[in-house]
Amino acid sequence: MKPIILSAFLALTAVPAIACETVTAGDLTIDHAWSRATIGASRPAVFYVEITNAGAADDALLGIATTAAGMPMLHQTQVTDGVASMPHALSVPVPAGQTTALAPGSYHGMLMRLTNPLKEGDSFPASLTFQNAGEVTINVEVLSMRAEGPTCSHAGQ
Amino acid sequence: MLTRRAVILGLGGTTGAVAFMLGLGWWRSRPEAQPSAGVLPVPFGEMAFTLTDHRGNQVRPTDWLGQPTMVFFGFTWCPDVCPTTLSDISIWLEDLGADADRLNAVMISVDPERDTPDVLADYLSNFDPRIVGLTGSLAEVQRAASGFRARFEKVPQDADYTMDHTAGVFLFRADGHFGGIIDYHEDRRFAVPKIRRVLD
Incomplete structure (x- = not known):
């Protein structure tokens, strides 16, 4: 029983x-x-991320490329009198x-003029x-269109 | 001594009640707690519009009578609010189990220019298959929105456009009367109990 559990655990954590x-x-x-998978490349895609600032000074995200x-x-979803709008941030x-x-x-990246459709399982x-902090590059995982966020085993998720 | 304690308790109770009423008053006067200037959606029997669903069938609001119904306004070019709401609705339908089968779940497109029935079908295939997408002429979508007291507006964006729209999920009882709204930023834990209230 034990090796089965262990191998199942390894299978889950291996990738x-x-x-x-x-x-x-x-x-x-x-x-x-x-991000979420898109149908075709004509619709805007979305970009979500979490940023923890452990320092003593405030920082700000100015842009994405x-x-x-x-x-x-960068956009921000705002709901005013029940009506949602997405002003540029x-x-x-x-x-x-x-x-x-x-x-x-909430705040999100809006990826307009997609180069290619985003497919579930891809990353960019x-x-x-x-x-x-200057410029920081991170890999973005494309989840399914109905994903509500990634499932991570580490704290903070 | 006993009397004094009773007075103190009484005062405490009164203060609590006043605080509660003030709290209630604050909640009731909050503009975002109301769909649109405090005007409630009319019953399905008083709505008049004809739209086409993502399978090509004509749909009128009276078709929903006899089953509880949830409706939201959205569009498929929407990157944040609409996939999130459709994903939420898919999860709620799963949470409701077999009860979800006697519930109409409807998305009305506020972007009929781009959202044809085929486009809606393609998009909705990513979510719970019980969700029905509706589209039609702009005039019919406007008639639908007015019955729900919902609003939408085309907003230019870059060379393109996006849509501002009422983001809550409207709930109706089986008799076609408005039964509540799940606000977009509301705690999602309250959603399923709210839906259950219109199911009973």
């Missing part, structure tokens, strides 16, 4: 999801970078000592530009 990879830059820890899309932008605050999440219904690199 950690890309979205569970962690990248650090100075005081920032960046992980849970994911990726080969996956010709026009990636000039920057996303990354306050000291806090985790900032680009997450469904995205460069994030921070006011203080």
Whole structure:
């Protein structure tokens, strides 16, 4: 029984999801970078990520760049009187000592003019530009269209 | 001594009740707690629109009478709110188990220009198969939105456009009367109990 459980555990942990990879830059820890599969390349895709700022100084995410899309932008979903809109965000605050999440219904990257359709299981690199930490590149995992986020075994998920 | 304690307890109770009423008043006057300026969606029997579902069938609101129904407005070019809502609805339907089979789950496209029945079918194939997508002429979609007191607006974006739209999920009882709304930013744990209330 024991070896079966152990091998099952190894099978689950042998290939950690890309979205569970962690990248650090100075005081920032960046992980849970994911997107949703798209139908074709004409629809905008989405980009979500979590940024933990362990430092004493505030930082800010100023922009994203990726080969996956010709026009990636930062947006924020806002609901006013029940009506959702997605204004462009000039920057996303990354306050000291806090985790900032680009997450469904909140701040997110909007990837317009996709180079190719995003397929579940694919990944693509995205460069994030921070006011203080500079540029950081992370691999973004493409999950299914109905995914609500990556499942990671480490803390914070 | 006993009297004094009773008075203190009484005062405490009154203060609690006043605080509760103030809390309730605050909640009721919050604009986002109401679908649209405090006007509730009309019953299905009073709505008048004809749309086409993602299988090509004509659908009228009276077709939903006899079963509880949940409806939300969205569009398939929407990267954040709509896939999240469709994913939420898919999870709720699974959580409801067999009860979900006697529930109409409907997405009305606010972007009929791009969302043809075929486009909706392709998109919805990624979510729970019980979700029905509706589209039609802009005029019919506007008639539908007005019955729900929902709003939508085309917003230019780059060389393209996006849609602002009412994001909550409307719940209706089997008799076609409005039974509540699941707000977009509401705690998702309350969703299934809310749906169960219109199922009973």
